[in-house]
Amino acid sequence: MSKAIEVKSVSKSFGTYQALNSVSFDIGGNEFFTMLGPSGCGKTTLLRMLAGFESPNSGSILLNGREVVDIPPHKRRVNTVFQSYALFPHMTLEQNVAYGLENLGWDKARIRNRVGEMLERVHMTSMAKRKPAQLSGGQRQRIALARALAPEPEVLLLDEPLSALDLKLRQAMRDELRTLQRDTGITFVFVTHDQEEALDMSDRIAVLGGGEVQQIGTPTEIYEEPVNRFVADFVGETNFLDVEVLESAAGQATIRTPFGLSITVPSPGHAAKGRATLSVRPEKINLGDQAQGITFEGRITNKNYMGGYTHYTLDVAGTELRASRRNASREGDTIPLGATVPVGFVAGSARVLAA
């Protein structure tokens, strides 16, 4: 896998605010790469740097091996799908899609072919002569995609492109984006604060927080093996327990839980002896006859029936735990409120993180 983008110790501050603090990572060719983080984490600043709208205070950015920090946006073979789509309101859809090609100096026949091809790809051929104001949000989104992909960029940047769409459309666009990426083979760099979107679409995810890269990995790695509390908390739901590390060696730690159990679980950061945090995802905690692995008892204090799942809140010797259970059959949701039931989780599904 060749490297499409190399970000090397990039820092950026706006006034006294440190937006990015020595950020480094590589993005592979043909990769669907997502920068995930809460607002203010620096992901949009990073994306704008890749596009050329911002330049770092220090560090360098390589695009296919070429330093681009001093290259203006119109000379970078990178296109952006803007959050607001930024379609030119005075041009027809056709003209919008052709704009980049005209600036690249393509000849008329080639432009016409390419525009037709792109409009067809996003199923907008019949609307070629319309203006952006006459389109729905989803249609605008598709034209923005067609416009950005038409010049065959080396990298496509997507700035929260789904956030303005309603839920159903968003789900459909996720699949469409993923297909488009596979078909074109263009590197996609996607920015979002929606962890579900990131997990669903990405080859790899970079979780950003506080202007730093917290973790980079595949969606499974990010979700199942978070390296710190920030990642475990931001991506998905989890239970955090204050625990005491008794012994720590080779990625494993023996800990004592607040409800008195001594167990050995994975510990990616080689937690030092003393206070630490144990993270267990709710769906990893099994109840009743499904309880296995490390088992103990808990009392159901609250439950939320969601249809496919039921979320339970448990009291385990004064510690609150959340568990969710798939209702595999009609009789799935049978544990009554107030019942004391066996509770268990497999040691390998929990993680000890620095406190």
Added chain:
Amino acid sequence: MTDTTLHAPAETDSAPRARFWHDLSFWGLLPSWLLMGFALILPIAIIAAVSVATRGAHGGFAWDFNLAGYRQILWNEGWTGELEFTPQYLLIIARTFLLAGATTLICLAFAVPVAYFISRQPPGRKAILVYLVTLPFWVSMILRVYAWMIILGKDGTLPKALEFLDFPAGMSFMFNDGATLTAMVYTYMPLMVLPVFASIEKLDGTLIEASHDLYGNRWVTLRRVILPLTAPGIIAGAILVFVPSLGAVLEPSLMGGGKEMMMGTLIQLQFGGGRNWPFGAAIAMALMALVMLFLVFTALRAARREAAQ
């Protein structure tokens, strides 16, 4: 059946008029109607009347219908009463349009970057800069024109500065079209900057970024994105500059030296030293007609643009 609907009851005919007088909006608008009547329509009516009156022997005019004023714009009456085509006034009209057009274009060339620069500033500084743009309006126009005479005239600031840079001494930049144009551009600049600023301010900045992102350099972005989207402001500014430029009096008479006339100075001359009120009024009416033509033309174009969108 059709008969009854065709012959509608007669009394309803008076109803709209009665409603009109009882309509509050009529009385509410009355001050505006009066102002328009006395300050706009009446003076124009008087000028229109004077333009078809007969020239008095010692200035003024007599109420005898006469089209001599209009005729004089194009033809001169010879000794024996024969009409001779004289282009001199036509040339003044052409000069006027040329200078007003040049003023508009130069104002535009300066106003677009200025407005763009202001729109890119943080809110507080933006307000100050907009205020500064209007600052010249706070000083009497005649004083500002005199200030330019001090800068450009003999022994003025600019010739002195050039002398310091080893240019020949005693240069003057006064009393030519360049001087007239300088003062006109200076005077009307704010009228261009403000509407252009208003439309650039409304322009979505991500559209400019999108243009750069799609390989458009600054020039392409200006021509294909910024100008088309700010056209309403630019047209408004052009009208605000062009129309008063056509009637400029102070600049050509003070800065241009008054020898080469514009329509404004020509009209002033007829009502003053020339003592030919009907001719002055006729030129004024001609000027107004030309301005109307220009405005109708731009309005039609704007309407067509709108329809095309």
